[in-house]
Amino acid sequence: MLHLLAFNSVAQTDRNQLRKVIKEDSSLLNGLAGYDETIRKDILTVAQEVQVVTKLKEMQEDAQNSFQHIIKDFDRDTQFGIYELSRYPDLLKELTIEGKLKKRDIENIILSYPQDIHEAALKYGRKRYKALAAIDQLNEKNQQGFETLIGKYDDDFQRSIRRLLDTPEVLSTMAENYEFTRLAGSVYKQYPEEMNAKLEVLHNQIKAQKEQELADYQEKLKEDPEAYQEMLDAAEQFASEEMTNKSITDPVTKEVEVVHVNHYSYWYGYPYWYSYPYWRPYPWYYHTGFYYGPRGVVFIGMPSYWYVGWHHRYYPNRYPHLTYHYYRHSHRHPRSYYNFNRTVNVNINNNINIDRGNLARIDNNRGKIIPKQWPNERPAVRPDVRPETRPAQRPSTRPETRPSTRPSQPSTRPTQPSTRPSQPSTRPTQPSTRPATRPAPKTNYNNYRSNESFRQNWSRPSTPATRPATRPSGGFRRR
DSSP, X not given: OHHHHHSOOTTHHHHHHHHHHHHHOHHHHHHHHHSOHHHHHHHHHHHTTHHHXXXXXXXXXXXXXXXXXXXXXXXXXXXXHHHHHTTOHHHHHHHHTTSSOOHHHHHHHGGGSOGGGHHHHHHHTTTTHHHHHHHHHHHHHHHHHHHHHHTTSOXXXXXXXXXXXXXXXXXXXXXXXXXXXXXXXXXXXXXXXXHHHHHHHHHHHHHHXXXXXXXXXXXXHHXXXXXXXXXXXXXXXXXXXXXXXXXXXXXXXXXXXXXXXXXXXXXXXXXXXXXXXXXXXXXXXXXXXXXXXXXXXXXXXXXXXXXXXXXXXXXXXXXXXXXXXXXXXHHHOTTOTTOHHHHHIIIIITOTTOOHHHHHHHHHHTTSOSOSOOOSSOOSOOSSOOGGGSOSOOOTTSOSSOOOSSOOOOSOOOSSOOSSOOOOTTSOSSOTTSOSOOOOOOOOTTTSSHHHHHHHHXXXXXXXXXXXXXXXXXXXXXX
């Protein structure tokens, strides 16, 4: 890419500036190349009219203000339910177009919508009718403004911007990285074929490296039975606490492709109290990176930033061997395109609650694999959360007593995890809900989880521009 930018004489200033930006932060270019060809083309097409991205950001800020004004007097559970309903604008229209509906009418309407939205629709379809009607009117206003904004541009541009509106994480990232977006669009306008060719080569390199890294992650995990068991335990706890009392033994449906997961509205964003970008509420296994198949564990990807953050925010020392596995993997892949190193740095290196002595002992037992001196002192501050700002109330699923900082280890562990690892005593040996067959989700190594593609592809985070002055620092769903 740098070679491409060096040998042409047209648009010299923008070309040189783009070269400088890429040298300073190559993750921006790698992030762009990480998307598939269709999204890359849409990004570069829209980037040629970067003023539209700026205007959309202004419209988004206004829409967020209006949305939050509508829900500001409701409790957190109600706000969350309305955020969930905002993912289905057609449903909001049906619930409000003929006035306040009777319960049986709502029950008939929701039959054509996914099961995960039924509870919110039944609970708030009548109780919060005025709020839902106001949001439906706001949806119409947003759509009208959007159509007016893009109406003067050609058909190719309009098709691209419409597709990007359905990938809100991309549009938000483009706005947050305005200068890179502008420069990339300018150079692409001059040399579209050359840029497409170079980006495709880089795209294939990134994809191949991600596949190799994921294979190594899985292999090393299977070679470490203690970390493997803690992976299962942590996933069970995450699913029960953060996924509304789900269990990892619940059946996984066939419809697991990300296209079946409605994202939060670009105009309103994800719930404002989330501290991490979270545009699509994926099932638990998209965060843990595995699920149970008929013959054991099936891996589908790396753990999400959200999941690793939960692990080290609430249980920093409950799963020390899994924490060590994360640290070791980061050391083995210092140039990871998964941006896993950033996750480790935020949640392990800079976490004042991590028991570093325990990690050092684990490393010593492994033969001192990591040739890096473990810090003797913990960091003075923890960047992601301050204890005094945590919500006062914890969910009923969380234990009354915090786990020991150094959990006791079983007296014996298998030297090699079996094809189907043993379950903790709290899980049923053979759950009746497990299906006879469970097809593996198709893995897209580039953007199969929106929050991960956000972190892995364009590294500079984009958060909703307008948020209440005070809010809990925790970024996880508390139901």
